[in-house]
Amino acid sequence: MLVRIDFSSDEAFYVQLKNQIIMGIATSEIREGESLPSVRDLAEDIGINMHTVNKAYSILKQEGYLKLDRRKGAVVCLDADRLRTIEEIRFLLKGTVAKALCRDISKTELHELLDEVFEEFNGIRKASGTGR
Amino acid sequence: MLVRIDFSSDEAFYVQLKNQIIMGIATSEIREGESLPSVRDLAEDIGINMHTVNKAYSILKQEGYLKLDRRKGAVVCLDADRLRTIEEIRFLLKGTVAKALCRDISKTELHELLDEVFEEFNGIRKASGTGR
């Protein structure tokens, strides 16, 4: 899977990496059971330090996106409990809605934008046997 | 308007302040044309440095939430162009949808969550003559 670090961004490298991996899982670019490159390989590939990659992997493990297996490496394994995820999403939406309200963007418009973003994902997502 | 800094949070003070002010505008706790306390007063009130408050105000000014007037102080003034805001919201939604897809949270569920968050805001928001 393709990863690119923006070295001029104000976002921390490990955050960029973490988000791109989540995006990769969401678009089925990388699927459940599949492995990511080793921390050393990926670090070499994208031009950052091994520990920075390790930090991203560790957080993704803690947040329930990866399982770190000695034989298979970093394996995509989505086993977080739904309730906590829903609370996280509610929190994210709260910030988004706040900004929308400040700009007189209506509830309807937000729903439309949400649909558009979903359409965007459907365009990128690859066919899958799992239904995800 | 009420502001409280969580000193044990991992979020930077100026980010906490910035988000709480945006939340305050969204809930009409503070309205367009109204002023925030001076950087020195607010800093004193919430127990942080003047420059940290100034940083939050400056960013809010740059992002089109405040206008800094010498006579009135930091005045709420929402004049950002809609297109850029919509792009920002689309970006935020993209991240949220990605996480939702990883957890098998459906489009319908997200729409429902969005409605719930709106309901939450409607509960908090105070009546206003402007329609905001």
Place this chain on the structure above:
DNA sequence: ATATTTGTTATATTTATAATATAACAATGC
């Protein structure tokens, strides 16, 4: 069996950013 690669941990250093501390300036209000 030996060598290599894996995740993982430890320690140290450098760099960047956040936060604080004083100080000062020009413009405004009282």
Place this chain on the structure above:
DNA sequence: GCATTGTTATATTATAAATATAACAAATAT
């Protein structure tokens, strides 16, 4: 005139990010 406003400048401290080596145990490969 005097206090307060946003604003800028400079310096220091504290924290976090990023890098650099190194090492260990477990697993894989040769």
